[in-house]
Every structure is written in C-alpha cells, then in structure tokens.
Amino acid sequence: MGIDSIKSYMSELLKKGQREDGRKIFDYRKIEVEVNPLARACGSARVRIGETEVLVGVKMDVTKPYPDSPDDGTLMVNAELIPLANPDFEPGPPSPQSVELARVVDRGIRESGAIDTAKLCITPKEKVWTVFIDIYPMNDDGNLLDAAALGAIVALKHAYIPKYDEKEEKVLYKELTKEKLPLTCLPVMTTFGKLDGNVFLDASRREEKSYDGRLSIATLENGAISAMQKGEAGTFTEKEVFELLGTAIEKGKELRGLIKKV
Amino acid sequence: MGGKFGAPDKMIIGGKRLDGRKPDELRPITIKAGVIPSADGSAEITQGETKIVVAVYGPREVFPKHMSMADRACVECRYDMASFSTPERSRPGMSRRSTEISKIMAEALMPAIYLEKYPKTKIDIYVEVTNANAGTRCAAITAASVALADAGIEMRDMVVAVASGKVDGKLVLDMFEIEDNFGSADLPLAYMLRKGEITLLQMDGELTKEEIQELVEMNIEACKKIYAMQKKALQDKYSVEKKAMPDAGEENGN
Numbered sequence: 001m002g003i004d005s006i007k008s009y010m011s012e013l014l015k016k017g018q019r020e021d022g023r024k025i026f027d028y029r030k031i032e033v034e035v036n037p038l039a040r041a042c043g044s045a046r047v048r049i050g051e052t053e054v055l056v057g058v059k060m061d062v063t064k065p066y067p068d069s070p071d072d073g074t075l076m077v078n079a080e081l082i083p084l085a086n087p088d089f090e091p092g093p094p095s096p097q098s099v100e101l102a103r104v105v106d107r108g109i110r111e112s113g114a115i116d117t118a119k120l121c122i123t124p125k126e127k128v129w130t131v132f133i134d135i136y137p138m139n140d141d142g143n144l145l146d147a148a149a150l151g152a153i154v155a156l157k158h159a160y161i162p163k164y165d166e167k168e169e170k171v172l173y174k175e176l177t178k179e180k181l182p183l184t185c186l187p188v189m190t191t192f193g194k195l196d197g198n199v200f201l202d203a204s205r206r207e208e209k210s211y212d213g214r215l216s217i218a219t220l221e222n223g224a225i226s227a228m229q230k231g232e233a234g235t236f237t238e239k240e241v242f243e244l245l246g247t248a249i250e251k252g253k254e255l256r257g258l259i260k261k262v
Numbered sequence: 263m264g265g266k267f268g269a270p271d272k273m274i275i276g277g278k279r280l281d282g283r284k285p286d287e288l289r290p291i292t293i294k295a296g297v298i299p300s301a302d303g304s305a306e307i308t309q310g311e312t313k314i315v316v317a318v319y320g321p322r323e324v325f326p327k328h329m330s331m332a333d334r335a336c337v338e339c340r341y342d343m344a345s346f347s348t349p350e351r352s353r354p355g356m357s358r359r360s361t362e363i364s365k366i367m368a369e370a371l372m373p374a375i376y377l378e379k380y381p382k383t384k385i386d387i388y389v390e391v392t393n394a395n396a397g398t399r400c401a402a403i404t405a406a407s408v409a410l411a412d413a414g415i416e417m418r419d420m421v422v423a424v425a426s427g428k429v430d431g432k433l434v435l436d437m438f439e440i441e442d443n444f445g446s447a448d449l450p451l452a453y454m455l456r457k458g459e460i461t462l463l464q465m466d467g468e469l470t471k472e473e474i475q476e477l478v479e480m481n482i483e484a485c486k487k488i489y490a491m492q493k494k495a496l497q498d499k500y501s502v503e504k505k506a507m508p509d510a511g512e513e514n515g516n
Contacts, residue, residue, distance in 0.1 A: 225474060
C-alpha cells in the first residue's frame, strides 16, 4: 500500500473512533517500565510503549556551575537516534529530529523544576553536579517522545548520586552513595497526533508516517502544564488545544500511576 | 532557565511593565518587504529591539537530488543568530537551539504554502537574527511570511506569530529580554487567521490550563494586529514597484 492509501485508510478508521491496532483514539499501547536495567548508570530505565523501546541512562559528573546560577546543579539531555532502531535513522551528526526530541524532554523536566538543583551544589561557584540524561531508542515504533520522557523521569527517580572524592577531585563511579537524586515532582509527556482533523493519542510509527502533526503536552501532578510543543507541518485549532490540555492532564495521571508502581 | 541571578525586584509596577507597556501591549513593530535584492523574496522586521532579516530563495532546484519530492516542494529553514546579536558573543553557526527553531519554523510555515504547486523544487528560508531581544522565533515567522509572499509564492494565508507569558504572576504579551529571562512561563504561537489554525505552539514554564487558554487568546488578538502590518509591508513595496512590474502586487496581500 502506498502512503496515501494508508493515510486514507487510517483516516476512515479514526473517523469511526478506531485505530488499525484495535485501540480507541485516546488509548496508549501497553506500557512497560523496567527500573535500573543498566548497572553502570547512576539511574536507568527501559520503557516499552507497544513495540517502541527506549533506554534512558542518567550519569552524573562534577562540573563548574553556570555564572548566573552559581549554587545550582545543571541538566543536560541528549538523544541518539541510532540507526539500529529505525530504517530511516542515519548515522552522522545529530539530526533536527534528535535535537528536538532531546530539547522537548529537557524542557518538560527543567521547567517543572523536577530536579532540586540547589541540592546538587558541592561548593558554591566552584563545583556542582551535572545530571546527564541520554536517550537511546532501541526500537522506534512511534511516539519516542512520550517513551523518552517517561524513561527520563523514571531513571531520575531511581538514580543514586555517585561518591565524590573531594581530595582527589574524582568521581568514584563504582561506588554509588545511598543518596538519591533529589526530585520534587514527576512531569510526564503525552503526545497527540492529528490526521485529517482527527486527534488521537500515542501514534504508532505507521500512524506517524501518515499524520499531519503532533502536539506534546507535559503535565505535573498538581494539574499544571510545564511544556508544550507542536511538531510537524500540521495545524491545531484553539478548541482542539484546549480539549487536549484536559485529556493530557487525565492521561498524565495514568502514566504517573505507572511510575509510582515500579 | 538559569536561576534568578540578577533579576529585578519587580517587573510590573503600578500595572505597567519595565518598558512602560501595558500587559497586553505589543512592542513597536516595523516590517519591510524586499530588503535583499539577490533573494527571490525578503523582509526585515524590528520588534522592540529585536531585529531580523529573512531571505527566501526558490522555488528552485533541489540539492541533494534525493531530497526532491515528486508531488510537492520541500521547505528548509535556517534560523541563525549573528555572533554579535546577543549580550555575550555567541559562537557563530548552528546551535542545538537554532537547529530546533529551524525545524519548527519550517513546520509553522509549510501549512500556509501551496507546496503541491511547486513539485520537485525546494524553498529555502534563511533567517538572520542581527539583534536579539526576545521573541525572535515569532518575529522571524512573521517576517518569513512576508518574504514568502514577496517571492511570489502562492499561499493560503499569512502566518503571524507572537509570544506571551507570565511575569511577576501576571500574563503579558510580547516579552522583552528581562521579562523573558526572569518570567516564569513563555508561550510562542503562530497562527493562520483565515481558518483559525495554530501552526506553531510551544510552552515552557508552569501554567494552569486556564492560563494557557488566556495566553492563546491574547496571542491571537495580537496576531490580528501584526497581520495588518504584514499586509501593509507588502502593499508599500508593490505600490512603489507597480509601474515597473505591472502584475506583481496583486495576489499576495491576502
């Protein structure tokens, strides 16, 4: 089937409130979360949403703080869209897609103040912890954004700060302390697709290939929204955006329930 | 956002902002079409102290060839900040921020262009921020629409963009740098008025659902004002050129 016929087939289904894999329009695929599968990371997570699988690792290092926030630890988020995960991913410098993915996940976490950066200060103006979040999709069957954001917050929640030898000025990565990375809240991302005027949640890769655009909304447990991003060339109306904010808050509760269970 | 170091005590005093504006007031905006003779279309925008030049090249042949699409044009945007555009010199070339903005800018403009009328071609949109004082991605989209129309590219509508946010607990339109740096939320939006379609939407900070609704509505109201300025910029250029190019000014204004 060509892309146009897949598109019209999906559009017909969506009009009836159906999806090709049997889901309803605002259903997630089955989500599985595995905590700390990787021993070398300070914290890690493997998230599966249907056949999409993402590994997220948290590493920490001691760095110099930024001059405008001398008592705060810092955050870096990076995504590597490695060619093993999707036939369309190519090796080489970061693609715009990978930069966007990392920056949207970054904003969801950073803007919510989820990481208590004040507690990551070792010596003001001199030494703070930097938290590195690295996102590696293992299989891309769509909606990497939600999988990556979920993996990131789970990996953070279960991360332990490594031991720091102040005299030698060395991080002892093999000896994690019992001290957990300080978190204040649990931001989660919900991403909606839109195809021919029909809005739906958690697009598969086939749906992503057909859809016109997406809207990602990061929510917090207090009902606030900490980030939004429209992506691809499609458009959304005001009414759709306002309705999706409500749906995102509801779906956020489901995802947060999963995080608390593991 | 790097902490609150250097933040002013108050950013709204007696209902007025630090630059004297009311909460829902735009900065002064000027838009000029046709500023780069080498380009097929171009525009310059100043919005407060933010200053941006946009050039459009194309529709033209696609390189590399494999990017070419049989049934429509492809659109590529390059948003770049001049090294002297920021308080401290910024490293020339594309940052991760510029890469992301380039991507979402192209996606914000594509819905307005009749891409299917220009198969196997490419439309390049080059954005140079020469002086940055917040709101650059939105000002760039506003100017890019004018540049696309100036290039004679057939469009469904103009795309207009503006940002709003939350400063000192108040919702404000079109932040300038201090408000942008020390405010608690930022919501850029691009809009096509004729069909009421949002073509770019981002938000970071912390807002309630109701606050987001209010900001979106405030942005759309402001877009209507900026839209009139876009139209005027095109009319100004083509009323001068009418004698030399008798059929140039007709289709682009609306």
